[in-house]
Amino acid sequence: MTVAFDLFVRNCAELVTARGTLSPNQKAEAALDIIPRGAVGIAAGKVVFVGPEADVPPAAVAPFTEVVDADGGVVAPGLVDPHTHLVFAGERSAEFDLRNQGATYLEIAKAGGGIVSTVRATRAASLEELVALARPRLVRLLEQGVTTCEVKSGYGLDVETELKMLRAVQQLRREVPVDLVPTLLCAHAIPEEFKANREGYVERCIREIIPAVAREGLARFCDAFVEESAFTHDEARRIFEAARAHGMRIRLHADQLTANGGAQLAAEVGALSADHLEQVSDEGIAALARAGVTALLVPTSTLFLRMRPYAPGRKLVDAGVNVALGTNVNPGSSMTENVGVVLSLACLENGLSAAEALWGMTRGAAIALGLAQHGQLVEGGPADLVVFGCSTYRHLPYHLGVNHARVVVKGGRVVVRPGGAGVAVCR
Ligand code: NIG
Numbered sequence: 001m002t003v004a005f006d007l008f009v010r011n012c013a014e015l016v017t018a019r020g021t022l023s024p025n026q027k028a029e030a031a032l033d034i035i036p037r038g039a040v041g042i043a044a045g046k047v048v049f050v051g052p053e054a055d056v057p058p059a060a061v062a063p064f065t066e067v068v069d070a071d072g073g074v075v076a077p078g079l080v081d082p083h084t085h086l087v088f089a090g091e092r093s094a095e096f097d098l099r100n101q102g103a104t105y106l107e108i109a110k111a112g113g114g115i116v117s118t119v120r121a122t123r124a125a126s127l128e129e130l131v132a133l134a135r136p137r138l139v140r141l142l143e144q145g146v147t148t149c150e151v152k153s154g155y156g157l158d159v160e161t162e163l164k165m166l167r168a169v170q171q172l173r174r175e176v177p178v179d180l181v182p183t184l185l186c187a188h189a190i191p192e193e194f195k196a197n198r199e200g201y202v203e204r205c206i207r208e209i210i211p212a213v214a215r216e217g218l219a220r221f222c223d224a225f226v227e228e229s230a231f232t233h234d235e236a237r238r239i240f241e242a243a244r245a246h247g248m249r250i251r252l253h254a255d256q257l258t259a260n261g262g263a264q265l266a267a268e269v270g271a272l273s274a275d276h277l278e279q280v281s282d283e284g285i286a287a288l289a290r291a292g293v294t295a296l297l298v299p300t301s302t303l304f305l306r307m308r309p310y311a312p313g314r315k316l317v318d319a320g321v322n323v324a325l326g327t328n329v330n331p332g333s334s335m336t337e338n339v340g341v342v343l344s345l346a347c348l349e350n351g352l353s354a355a356e357a358l359w360g361m362t363r364g365a366a367i368a369l370g371l372a373q374h375g376q377l378v379e380g381g382p383a384d385l386v387v388f389g390c391s392t393y394r395h396l397p398y399h400l401g402v403n404h405a406r407v408v409v410k411g412g413r414v415v416v417r418p419g420g421a422g423v424a425v426c427r
Contacts, residue, residue: 002057004059004061004062006066007042007068008039008067009387011039012035012053013073014038014075014392015036015038016074016076016358016393018032018358018376019363019377019378020032028359034393038075039051040385050377050378070387073387074390074391074392075377076358076362079148081365082150082368083150083326085152086134086172087153089130090331092332099305109189115154119192123161127167127171130165131168139176140337141329143405147384147386147410150182152182152183153165153183154184154186166218167216167218170182177410178410181371182220183251184210184222185222187202187225188224188225190231206242210239214246221249221251222240222249224240224253225256226254227260228258228260229257233260249370250269250272252265254266255278255280256278259280262276263280266287267288270291273368274288274294275298277316278309278311280311280312295321295322296326297311297326301328301333302345305333310345313346314350325346326365343357343396346360348397354397363376383411384410385408
């Protein structure tokens with residue numbers, strides 16, 4: 001029996017399904033599985049038809065069906081941003097200026113700036129203030145087609161503020177039509193009050209912060225910044241062990257500022273993703289490939305920190321690693337919600353093809369978050385999609401810094417429309 005569509009998206013020059021699987025014989029372009037002149041039918045918040053428009057059963061388009069004409073544009077799964085620090089208070093434009101005059105990220109951090117300065121501002125903000133600050137950032141992502149977004153804590157570094165940040169994520173989830181995936185990042189930096197007692201802080205993470213967050217079910221993942229200036233391998237291992245015992249899965253900031261074996265640690269602990277990887281070694285790449293860990297690249301932070309090299313995206317893909325891309329929105333190393341710039345830098349500097357970049361913000365990113373059905377358009381899957389006003393997906397990275405999204409559908413509902421009443425935010 002033909003199911004009548006609630007929503008019918010038609011006239012797509014390219015319908016990107018991303019329903020394929022990457023393998024040595026199937027590269028991203030094939031895994032995107034693009035249908036020319038395609039259409040999508042949606043009923044009861046789920047995709048019920050994906051295919052050539054010519055194959056749509058006539059009875060499926062009913063008088064009540066809302067029709068979205070893609071006008072010869074590209075239709076893709078709703079984008080997935082798998083690495084953000086969206087919830088924070090304060091700003092660090094003075095540090096940006098200092099870096100542009102030669103100071104480094106680490107020098108600024110050692111002088112009392114960096115992450116701990118955002119911690120001071122975030123501790124001082126109320127839950128409502130954090131939500132109000134994060135909401136427009138999230139809406140900016142949604143307006144570009146992001147329908148699923150990971151959000152980390154990590155600017156609290158004490159029980160109360162880590163809980164406050166993750167409760168802010170819960171609140172945002174109720175207000176903005178984006179699926180939010182919360183991550184506990186209590187191991188982001190050693191807080192100032194524990195500078196002379198880092199062991200005391202690691203113990204606090206293990207005995208207080210992780211259990212408190214788990215009690216409220218506030219985080220799906222636990223992350224750690226493994227770096228000379230942050231946490232050692234052993235400290236991260238202990239924190240991950242505690243997080244895992246509380247039902248959280250693992251991801252980590254690896255090999256960002258120094259080559260420190262972070263990728264190998266990600267492989268050892270069974271992380272879903274190793275993020276950053278600017279300094280990853282060949283051994284690290286091989287370890288990620290063997291363990292099936294996603295390499296999650298955040299090229300806007302390489303740009304923003306004026307660092308070289310960019311993460312070796314080409315090598316990672318060629319080694320058979322799933323590569324995902326994120327905006328890494330945060331006040332220190334990537335003050336941007338611009339998805340287009342991420343896709344462009346991934347091609348220009350990480351060496352990815354346009355197809356690999358789009359995979360990295362659709363299915364590749366969903367895999368990094370352990371999401372079985374997101375980031376692709378399949379019958380029975382979530383009805384999250386974006387209509388881009390360009391004739392080929394290659395324009396997404398090619399036309400740099402432009403928001404091509406015209407219509408965004410979340411859970412079968414149009415939440416962004418051109419010249420429309422704006423994004424549907426419930427307050
Ligand atoms: O992913 N590297 C650590 N964390 C962030 C930066 C956070 C900050 O500087 O506030 C990142 O780049």
